[in-house]
Amino acid sequence: MKKWIIxxxxxILVVSGIFISVYLRALSPVKAAQEKAVAIAEKKVQFSKIDNFHIYNGNETVYVIEGKSKKGEKIITWIPLKTKQVVVLKAKSGLSKEQAIKKLEETKNPKKIISVRLGMEKMIPFWEIYYLSDNNLxxxxxxxxxxxxxxxKIENL
Structure with missing residues (x-):
């Protein structure tokens, strides 16, 4: 009986170890992209803290960094991968995530909001809201x- 328990x-330990290893390997490209984006951005702005990083893939790939500057201001940095032209804006100069959702709800009736994230195309920063309509489209x-x-907008997919 003891033998079976051991x-x-x-x-369980071996399987858990494999899952953890796969998970960490899956995250390594995103971590490398974040390090690259921070290195590019720090030529224009110094971060005291990075709160969020994600990669927007639309017509072009854009790195988006949300954090705080050395002055303590919340800032957002967009870095198009192709041009590497850094755009830095204070978070308070634009809409918050909640305000963007309210703007959507003024014109649409989303059944479920899946995600809300920042992106950029043609050097225009925006909020991308991904949601389901009443008919689950x-x-x-x-x-x-x-x-x-x-x-x-892109509707009814």
Whole structure:
């Protein structure tokens, strides 16, 4: 009986180790991209803290860094991978995530919001809202980060 318990615990540990290894390897390209983006961005702005990093893949790939400057201001940095032209804006100069959702709800009736994230195309920063409509169709709604104006939408996919 003891032998089976030891074998079972050993198997659980081995399987857990494999899962952890695969997970860490899957994250390594994103970590490398974040390090690259921070190195590019720090030529223009110094971060005291990085709160969020993600990669926007639309018409072009854009690295987006949300964090705090050395002065303690919340800032957002967009870095198009092709041009590496860094755009830095204070978070308070544009809409918050919640304000972007309210803008969507003023014109649409989303059943479920899947994700809300920052992106950029043609050097225009925006909020991309990915949501499901009442009939469970996928929709994307793009709102200008600074003005709150609707930029484009992709509906009923």
């Amino acid at each position: 074998i079972l615990i050993s198997m 996928i929709n994307y709604y793009y709102i200008h980060f600074q003005t709150g104006e609707w930029l484009k």
